[in-house]
Amino acid sequence: MPTIAVLGGGITGLSAAYYLKHLQPHKGAVILFEASSRLGGWINSEILRDGTRLEIGPRTLRATGAAGANSLAMAHHLGLENKIIPVRYGHPTTRNRMIQVGGELHTLPSSLKTAFQTTPPFSKPLVLSLLHDLRAAKVSNNDESLYSFVNRRFGSEVADYIIDPLTRGVFAGNARELSVKSLGKVLHEYEQTHGGVVKGALMNLFTIKKKDPLLKNELVRKARTEKWAVWSMTSGIGTLVDSLTNRLILDGVEIRKNSKVDTIKSDRGKMIIKCGSEISIVDHIISCLSSKDMSSIVGLNFQLKSFLEKIPFVTVGVVNLVYEGNSIVKQAAFGYLVPSSEPSNVLGVIFDTCAFPQENKTVLTVMMGGYWFNSLFGYNPSKDVLLNAAILEVHNTLHIKTEPCSAKVSILQDCIPQYVVGHTEAVENARQLLIKDNVPMKLAGNSYDGVGVNDSIMSARNAVMCLQL
Ligand SMILES: Cc1cc2nc3c(=O)[nH]c(=O)nc-3n(C[C@H](O)[C@H](O)[C@H](O)COP(=O)(O)OP(=O)(O)OC[C@H]3O[C@@H](n4cnc5c(N)ncnc54)[C@H](O)[C@@H]3O)c2cc1C
Numbered sequence: 001m002p003t004i005a006v007l008g009g010g011i012t013g014l015s016a017a018y019y020l021k022h023l024q025p026h027k028g029a030v031i032l033f034e035a036s037s038r039l040g041g042w043i044n045s046e047i048l049r050d051g052t053r054l055e056i057g058p059r060t061l062r063a064t065g066a067a068g069a070n071s072l073a074m075a076h077h078l079g080l081e082n083k084i085i086p087v088r089y090g091h092p093t094t095r096n097r098m099i100q101v102g103g104e105l106h107t108l109p110s111s112l113k114t115a116f117q118t119t120p121p122f123s124k125p126l127v128l129s130l131l132h133d134l135r136a137a138k139v140s141n142n143d144e145s146l147y148s149f150v151n152r153r154f155g156s157e158v159a160d161y162i163i164d165p166l167t168r169g170v171f172a173g174n175a176r177e178l179s180v181k182s183l184g185k186v187l188h189e190y191e192q193t194h195g196g197v198v199k200g201a202l203m204n205l206f207t208i209k210k211k212d213p214l215l216k217n218e219l220v221r222k223a224r225t226e227k228w229a230v231w232s233m234t235s236g237i238g239t240l241v242d243s244l245t246n247r248l249i250l251d252g253v254e255i256r257k258n259s260k261v262d263t264i265k266s267d268r269g270k271m272i273i274k275c276g277s278e279i280s281i282v283d284h285i286i287s288c289l290s291s292k293d294m295s296s297i298v299g300l301n302f303q304l305k306s307f308l309e310k311i312p313f314v315t316v317g318v319v320n321l322v323y324e325g326n327s328i329v330k331q332a333a334f335g336y337l338v339p340s341s342e343p344s345n346v347l348g349v350i351f352d353t354c355a356f357p358q359e360n361k362t363v364l365t366v367m368m369g370g371y372w373f374n375s376l377f378g379y380n381p382s383k384d385v386l387l388n389a390a391i392l393e394v395h396n397t398l399h400i401k402t403e404p405c406s407a408k409v410s411i412l413q414d415c416i417p418q419y420v421v422g423h424t425e426a427v428e429n430a431r432q433l434l435i436k437d438n439v440p441m442k443l444a445g446n447s448y449d450g451v452g453v454n455d456s457i458m459s460a461r462n463a464v465m466c467l468q469l
């Protein structure tokens with residue numbers, strides 16, 4: 001029976017081990033290596049002594065799309081449905097997403113009605129940007145930056161006030177450097193195939209779509225019927241990690257914590273893993289490490305290393321602020337994002353307790369830095385600098401004068417990979433190289449096929465599906 005090693009105990013690694021046992025299902029040994037003493041990677045739900053729940057990493061999973069359905073199906077199989085808290089379309093956090101321009105908060109248009117109105121900071125109704133796209137000439141290219149694509153097709157206001165802040169609110173990144181082909185694949189395809197985004201979207205209406213087989217899943221159907229937009233769990237996203245871990249233990253997966261893989265190499269169809277003084281020889285590896293960590297362990301395979309090294313990462317400062325009382329923030333909203341044109345060190349602020357209320361507490365999360373982290377805060381800022389910046393931000397923008405009753409500051413070093421122009425090809429080249437050299441290894445995780453939790457789980461599933469055992 002072949003032995004499979006899963007590298008990394010973040011959500012991708014845990015999901016890969018889960019799919020090995022439940023999708024294929026693999027009868028041989030599965031060993032999971034995790035460098036640290038805890039599982040979950042960037043997923044980090046914390047419960048304070050007074051019971052207040054904080055999320056330092058991800059806080060919601062999208063319920064929509066194929067990857068959204070896939071995660072829900074996994075949650076269903078893990079028996080988590082009673083612990084899920086959905087946020088339905090129509091809830092203020094799905095309608096009210098704000099941006100800060102000139103120090104003022106503005107709600108982004110979120111309905112057909114508001115798209116026909118002129119709402120500041122826009123100088124004209126958003127619907128006119130669709131006409132801009134219909135009139136804009138097609139430019140044939142293989143990839144370009146998200147900003148330049150949107151600026152060309154929809155105009156500068158959509159690029160500056162929607163795409164720029166949204167790129168900060170998902171990638172903590174710079175829309176002028178990130179790839180439209182990787183992040184807006186469909187938009188890029190519509191222009192290349194149909195000459196424009198609106199034209200492509202209209203053509204798409206007439207194509208027959210395959211029914212997603214996951215729609216048979218009870219929880220997926222419930223989410224569709226009840227119009228869930230996003231979801232979390234009663235004790236936070238960490239519950240997914242705990243539940244997966246328990247399942248893997250029952251499935252007989254060998255979980256090795258505190259086991260940092262130092263090097264891996266391929267030798268006559270096997271993979272050799274060096275971890276401290278221990279050597280393990282396995283038949284296949286599913287790497288669920290970030291490309292950055294992976295590049296430091298691939299040893300002599302310089303070509304693979306050079307592909308992996310080219311994917312940049314950004315650091316995010318996360319400050320969770322807790323206040324006594326429920327009426328600290330006046331606006332009922334998801335939160336707000338700050339476009340890069342604003343003179344601010346803040347990327348955005350999430351109003352956590354608006355989506356997921358907690359008894360007599362208001363929780364806000366201020367996210368800072370990202371692509372601009374080092375230029376704003378230097379290489380080793382003290383946590384006090386970030387805390388003070390966060391308190392000043394909510395004081396100035398949300399007019400919160402009271403002191404938080406507790407706060408948590410985290411500096412998440414190199415936490416979000418940046419899919420820069422050319423990313424899709426670089427990933428494809430890295431995967432092809434492994435196939436060409438007969439290296440029995442798959443690459444999964446948020447460095448390659450999407451940065452969300454859903455994408456990570458889906459990439460684990462795809463890696464397992466591609467295994468030929
Ligand atoms: C601040 C923040 C907010 C986010 N918000 C959301 C959100 O709201 N919704 C959403 O869907 N997504 C969100 N994300 C993204 C999501 O958290 C990540 O995409 C996802 O957690 C990545 O999981 P992963 O398993 O691929 O990687 P990781 O979590 O990075 O896991 C990799 C694991 O590998 C281990 N490791 C590293 N090197 C080695 C080694 N040499 N040997 C063994 N183990 C090693 C690490 O310790 C780690 O546990 C957010 C991310 C951040 C940082």
Ligand SMILES: C=Cc1c2[nH]c(c1C)Cc1[nH]c(c(CCC(=O)O)c1C)Cc1[nH]c(c(C)c1CCC(=O)O)Cc1[nH]c(c(C)c1C=C)C2
Pocket residue numbers: 060061062097098166168169170171172230316334335336337347348349350367450451452453454455
């Ligand atoms: C301000 C910085 C950040 C905020 N969230 C993140 C950063 C860097 C990280 C992040 N947020 C989401 C994802 C997953 C995306 C996915 O593929 O599912 C990641 C990596 C979720 C998300 N955040 C926003 C949107 C529109 C989404 C997509 C899912 C959804 O519709 O909810 C916007 C947003 N992010 C932040 C704020 C303050 C904000 C909008 C007001 C914080």
